[in-house]
Amino acid sequence: MSSERVSLRIPQVSEPAPDFEATDVDGCIVALSQHPKPVAPVFLRHLA
Amino acid sequence: MMHLVQLHQSLYAQRVAAPVLAFSFAPAERFTRWISLVLDAEMPREWRANTRFIADPSLRIYHAYGLGRNSPLRVYGPRILLHYALRWLRGHGIPKVAEDPLQRGGDFVVDAQGRIALSHVGVDQADRPPAERIVSALLRCHR
Numbered sequence: 776m777s778s779e780r781v782s783l784r785i786p787q788v789s790e791p792a793p794d795f796e797a798t799d800v801d802g803c804i805v806a807l808s809q810h811p812k813p814v815a816p817v818f819l820r821h822l823a
Numbered sequence: 824m825m826h827l828v829q830l831h832q833s834l835y836a837q838r839v840a841a842p843v844l845a846f847s848f849a850p851a852e853r854f855t856r857w858i859s860l861v862l863d864a865e866m867p868r869e870w871r872a873n874t875r876f877i878a879d880p881s882l883r884i885y886h887a888y889g890l891g892r893n894s895p896l897r898v899y900g901p902r903i904l905l906h907y908a909l910r911w912l913r914g915h916g917i918p919k920v921a922e923d924p925l926q927r928g929g930d931f932v933v934d935a936q937g938r939i940a941l942s943h944v945g946v947d948q949a950d951r952p953p954a955e956r957i958v959s960a961l962l963r964c965h966r
Contacts, residue, residue, distance in 0.1 A: 785889030785929070785944050792933040793887040799875045800855045805844065807933065813940065813964035815957055816844045816931045817827060818890055820948055821922040822857045 792816075826951045827862070831870040833954040834961075841961040843874040848885060849922050851878035885926070890944065892925040902949040924948075932960040940964050 786793060796806040807814070827845060834841065847854045858876055879885055930952050932941035941960035943952040 783886055783889040783891045785942060786931070786939045787942055788939050790939050792931065792937055792939050793884075794937075795884045795887055797877045797879065797884060799877050800851055800858065801875075803875070805875050805877060807844075808937065810844070811842050812933055812935045812937065813961050814842045814844060814933050815830070815941075815961060816846065816888070816933065817830065818846045818885055818888065818928045818930070819827065819848075820926060820928040821920045821924050822847060822849050822853070822861070823920065 825865075826954070828865045829954040830957055831866055831874070833958045835870045837958055837962075839958055839961055840873055843871070845874055845876050846879050846884060847876070847922075848879055848882055848926055850880045853921070854878040882926070888929060888931065890927045890929050892923065893927050893948065895925065897947045900947045902947060906949060930957055932957060932964065934964040 792807060794806070794808045796804060799805050807816075830843065833839075834843070847857070849857065854876060855878075862871075877884070882890075885891075927944060928948075928951075929944040930941065931939060931943070934940040940963065941952070941957060943956075945951060
C-alpha cells in the first residue's frame, strides 16, 4: 500500500497486450506470449 | 470472487475451453490458501481446468495493465455501501479485508495475435463486466 504516484495506462481494444512472465501458484512459468490464446486475464481485487 | 465463479460457470456451461489467467495481489501463500478454502467451496475444480492462478504482490503485472489504486470515494460509493448493507441485512456481516481495498481489478481478453479484444476496468469496486461479455469476446476471437 504505497502512496507513490505511478503513471498507469489501461491497454485498449486492438492494442498489443502487455507481455509478462510470472510463476503461477503451482510453480510453473506463465508467459503471455507463449500462452494459448485467446485468453482472459482477470485481475482480482482484494480477497474476501 | 463471485465474478470469477460466474465466469467459470459460463465457460463450462458453454463448453468454451479458453484459458483464464486469474491474478491476485495477495502473496502466493495466501492466494493458494484462498483458492483451496474459498474458491474450491464455490465451484468444482473441473470448471477451472484451463485456469492458472498468479500471485502478483509486487503489482508488476497489475501496473502493466494500468491497474492502480482507486479513490476512497469510488471504493466506498453508493453501490458498495448498498452491497455491504444487503450483506449485513442477510446476516453475512461485513467481510474483513487483508489486502489494499483501494487496488483496482480488471478484465481483459487477449486474442490469438496478442492484441486486446476486451478491456474493462470498472469505475468502482463493484463494476465488473457480465461473464457473458467475456465469453462472447473469447468466442469472437475464435472466429
